[in-house]
Amino acid sequence: xxxxNIVIRTADQTRKAEVTLxxxxxxxxxxxxxxxxxxxxxxxxxxxxxxRSAQPVQPANSLEKQGVQNGDVLEVQPVLVAGLS
Amino acid sequence: xxxxxxxxxxIDWFDQDLLKTLSALVVGAGAVGNEVIKNLCLLGxxxxxxxxxxxxxxxxxxxxxxxxxADVGKNKALAAAEAAAKLDPYCSIEAISGDFWDKISFAKLxxxxxxxxxxxxxEARFRINRMCSLxxxxxxxxxxxxxNVLAEIFPFARDPDSACFECNLPPSTYQRVAERYSxxxxxxxxxxxxxxxxxxxxxxxxxxxxxxxxxxxFREDSEPGARRLFYDTVTGSASKVNLPMNPACxxxxxxxxxxxxxxxxxVIGQDLPWLKSLPLDVTVTVSxxxxxxxxxxxxxxxxxxxxxxxxxLASNYNESHTICTKCxxxxxxxxxxxxxxxxxxxxxxxxxxxxxxxxxxxxxGTQIVVELQDGGSE
Numbered sequence: 037x038x039x040x041n042i043v044i045r046t047a048d049q050t051r052k053a054e055v056t057l058x059x060x061x062x063x064x065x066x067x068x069x070x071x072x073x074x075x076x077x078x079x080x081x082x083x084x085x086x087x088r089s090a091q092p093v094q095p096a097n098s099l100e101k102q103g104v105q106n107g108d109v110l111e112v113q114p115v116l117v118a119g120l121s
Numbered sequence: 122x123x124x125x126x127x128x129x130x131x132i133d134w135f136d137q138d139l140l141k142t143l144s145a146l147v148v149g150a151g152a153v154g155n156e157v158i159k160n161l162c163l164l165g166x167x168x169x170x171x172x173x174x175x176x177x178x179x180x181x182x183x184x185x186x187x188x189x190x191a192d193v194g195k196n197k198a199l200a201a202a203e204a205a206a207k208l209d210p211y212c213s214i215e216a217i218s219g220d221f222w223d224k225i226s227f228a229k230l231x232x233x234x235x236x237x238x239x240x241x242x243x244e245a246r247f248r249i250n251r252m253c254s255l256x257x258x259x260x261x262x263x264x265x266x267x268x269n270v271l272a273e274i275f276p277f278a279r280d281p282d283s284a285c286f287e288c289n290l291p292p293s294t295y296q297r298v299a300e301r302y303s304x305x306x307x308x309x310x311x312x313x314x315x316x317x318x319x320x321x322x323x324x325x326x327x328x329x330x331x332x333x334x335x336x337x338x339f340r341e342d343s344e345p346g347a348r349r350l351f352y353d354t355v356t357g358s359a360s361k362v363n364l365p366m367n368p369a370c371x372x373x374x375x376x377x378x379x380x381x382x383x384x385x386x387x388v389i390g391q392d393l394p395w396l397k398s399l400p401l402d403v404t405v406t407v408s409x410x411x412x413x414x415x416x417x418x419x420x421x422x423x424x425x426x427x428x429x430x431x432x433x434l435a436s437n438y439n440e441s442h443t444i445c446t447k448c449x450x451x452x453x454x455x456x457x458x459x460x461x462x463x464x465x466x467x468x469x470x471x472x473x474x475x476x477x478x479x480x481x482x483x484x485x486g487t488q489i490v491v492e493l494q495d496g497g498s499e
Binding site: 047048049064067079081082083085087090091092094095096111113114115116117118 | 361
């Protein structure tokens with residue numbers, strides 16, 4: 037099983053971790069781990085972005101299949117829904 | 122008039138004449154909508170159409186640049202249009218009080234060069250995105266919280282294969298939307314939407330980023346495809362994300378090309394002449410969930426009675442309507458659907474109005490989209 041070394045951080049960059057993960061982990065796994073370990077608000081949805089490729093990392097697909105490489109920085113961004121009131 | 126745009130004229134790529142020919146539809150005239158409208162007026166756009174059903178409350182005034190205390194209680198679209206007309210008397214501004222889904226016809230949407238989505242919930246965004254992707258009208262979506270801002274462009278007009286708003290949404294979004302509904306897909310009576318704190322700072326950033334995406338999209342060197350700008354107003358960190366199309370997208374993957382748009386009266390039967398030439402087994406998908414019948418399968422008193430035919434928008438009902446009108450027990454089962462066979466529609470519901478904004482079906486490899494209209498309108 038391929039392992040990849042990546043950096044995961046929040047959008048405000050107040051939380052950052054260098055981790056080694058199996059390439060079979062999905063985008064959803066990474067988001068869930070970030071929410072759990074960093075106590076991010078659970079009433080918010082998050083998307084994952086690969087800052088090297090400027091592409092979103094899809095939650096359902098593995099990191100490996102989405103071309104995530106050693107050294108990549110994945111950013112956990114909140115999905116923003118407000119704007120009206 | 123020329124002097125008004127003297128500084129714009131010094132910008133080599135700024136095409137003031139083009140901007141004067143363009144028309145923007147702003148959906149949601151709250152904090153971000155105010156900023157977008159203000160920017161469009163100051164830039165000198167030709168036409169703005171503003172739609173909002175909501176009224177101004179006093180707490181809106183800390184984030185809404187176009188509203189004053191005297192506007193509290195007024196409709197947001199009307200008040201924003203009034204203030205915007207003072208910013209630019211040369212801009213043609215129309216305010217529409219009501220819900221986008223009800224008030225904006227296909228024709229009105231197609232008149233827009235751009236649609237700005239400045240609403241505060243996912244369901245409204247789903248609908249706006251669906252209409253824009255279906256009709257090929259460029260869409261800019263915005264979102265804010267107390268420190269972060271996003272603006273996304275979906276250039277459906279120039280790039281029919283562009284990703285749509287739903288292509289890159291996490292599945293948790295749909296789970297969150299589902300929380301508003303009971304297991305039978307009726308709205309929960311007790312559900313209270315989460316209040317998200319926002320500020321004038323994030324609203325103004327969002328308005329600026331959204332309007333900038335619009336302005337630059339008309340440059341020859343503008344980037345193709347859908348993309349998202351994300352900005353943290355506290356740290357100043359920003360990112361740009363290119364948004365790829367998702368072949369499994371619940372919205373745009375079902376919209377096959379080529380497409381034919383038609384309008385018809387919503388009464389099923391003879392008033393729908395386009396139905397006559399189709400095979401009866403063709404599947405018709407309606408744009409809105411429809412409450413077809415109430416059934417009483419578990420009620421000892423009423424289970425033997427025939428289901429009560431409703432054929433109305435499911436959104437007009439909630440959990441409180443599951444109480445049986447005959448026995449008073451909360452046992453009615455709502456049968457909610459958005460797909461029918463053509464034969465079923467004609468056989469069971471002939472002569473009745475089909476609720477919903479539009480319906481779709483496949484015919485000879487073409488997707489037919491029928492906008493449903495009430496008698497005599499437009």
